[in-house]
Amino acid sequence: MKKQAPTSLRDALAFVASYVEAPLPPVRLALSAAFGHVLAEDIAAPVSLPRFDNAAMDGFAIRSEDIPPVGPASLKIAQTITAGRTAVHELQPGEAARIMTGAPLPPGADRVVVQEAAEIVGDAVFLNPQAGAKPHIRRVGEDVSRGALVLEAGTRIGPGQLALLTALGLRSVLVAPQPKVALLSTGDELLQSPGSLEAGQIYDTNRPMLSRMLQDAGAEVTDLGIAADDPETILKRLVDAAGNHDLLISSGGASVGFADHLTRIVSRRGYLEFWKLAMRPGKPIGFGDIDDCPMLLLPGNPLAAAAGFALMGRAIIARLEGRPAERPAWRLPAASPLSKRPGETRIFLGRLRSDPGRPTMVDPLPYEGSASLRTLALAEVMILLHPDEVEIGEGDLVEILSI
Structure with missing residues (x-):
């Protein structure tokens, strides 16, 4: 039958x-050609990110024991470290290193005092850090630990994913064509x-x-x-x-x-x-x-x-592409009532409404027929009513689709 x-x-x-x-x-593509494709493999980080301890702010790298509990401190500026510099000397007692954001932290330093709390006089710097201030250091692996799963198969490579894969040093990835x-x-x-x-x-x-x-x-x-x-x-x-x-x-x-x-x-x-x-x-x-x-x-x-x-x-x-065919659940309250015949799926067009002090709602547009280009141009989303959803009241949750 x-x-x-x-x-x-x-x-x-x-x-x-x-x-x-x-x-x-799946096919293996150079990372430069993989944008917009869907990963066909899980990505485990081959390295840690950051790869080295570095400064999170412009300022001065110091040893915490060289700063008294109360009052300013005067330290000798022993070196200046810019981003990309590889020759970095160990910080000695009583020394500070002028350091730029992203530059490698010198050995011995455990804190960066921001430049707004510093005054340079000759080859010395007077520091007056605020009590309880952050250390302003990005530690190795703080963002990504080596070996950690960072992207799963089925993820589409967009701008953010491309930036992460590039930072990890990957040359190619396995993707769905x-x-x-x-x-x-x-x-x-x-x-x-x-x-x-x-x-x-x-x-x-x-x-x-x-x-x-x-x-x-x-x-x-x-x-x-x-x-x-x-x-x-x-x-x-x-x-x-x-x-x-x-x-x-x-x-x-x-x-x-x-x-x-x-x-x-x-x-x-x-x-x-x-x-x-x-x-x-x-x-x-x-x-x-x-x-x-x-x-x-x-x-x-x-x-x-x-x-x-x-x-x-x-x-x-x-x-x-090997991705789940199910739509992501995106539901918002309706800003006005909707109704339809039972047993059919009905699509309305709508716009998002964000009133002060209220959650985002979806505002249905008047139905002008399936040939209305003006309504389609005004719409931000589609509202999907399932066969068993006959009467939708104001504030009831409805499924939303992007256009």
Whole structure:
């Protein structure tokens, strides 16, 4: 007996998780080329950070026993230590070393007195440190201990992660390759912007939007352009791309109109696993394959396409990268009531509201239809209501998705 195709978002996500059986094989990349990729290995620190004791402030490195409990002290300035200097002499009794932030601490020193509490007179410095002041020293391993797990497999390498890996001296890392995604828009009415529109034509807004969302999700995007409502043209572009891509995404041409060929095209060179989900906007979402390459069919209306990718597309990309497909739990109180029909997933657009003295809330925007570009441009987040969430009161927690 044929298994029933999923109709709910939850079942569709579970199907996608089982369909993409294994992530793409990992590759080793030079650290300089790994930005934006997802780690395919745990990273243990090969060295400690800091690598050596160093000054946390500009000032004077001293021995604490040379400072009396009360009153100022006069010490001889024996050396000046700048960041990057390697020749550092041991500090003797009665000596101070003028030191810059990040410079190595001289042996014997256990404290840095900030320069604001010092006065230089000739080759001596008069120090008047505040009682209980910090030592202003960064000790070896204070940030990272050698051998410690610092980044786990599945972590995306962003600016902060790149800085840490660079500081550890790593030359290369094992990462998941960025999934290669081919993106196609369909429709006789679509025209590349800018251009001269004829009567009945509109600019294609979905490809620029979806391309950026894909890149943000970690994908490498191939733009297949716009295909007219001709089955053979659409099929050829998709078949040509299927052999060297990990995912095909189309927008438009998947509803029940007479020119909607995509669902039939997929069935000619593959299998349409499901089509139409109980969600709004985004009901005409489909998933299948062409020549064994997974394919996600998104609606043509911009909000429906954005919602479909945020919920389904990101989950597929995550599976290909070997990351959990589950969305991070991000919930905020609603600033105003919401309602919907039971049994369906509903997406609203919203803006974040931070009123003085109150926690951050999400303010739903009026629903102007799934083709409203103005509403999409005003939105900061998507609000996701699950099938069992029918009436949402002011202050009730709702799930939030980034756009």
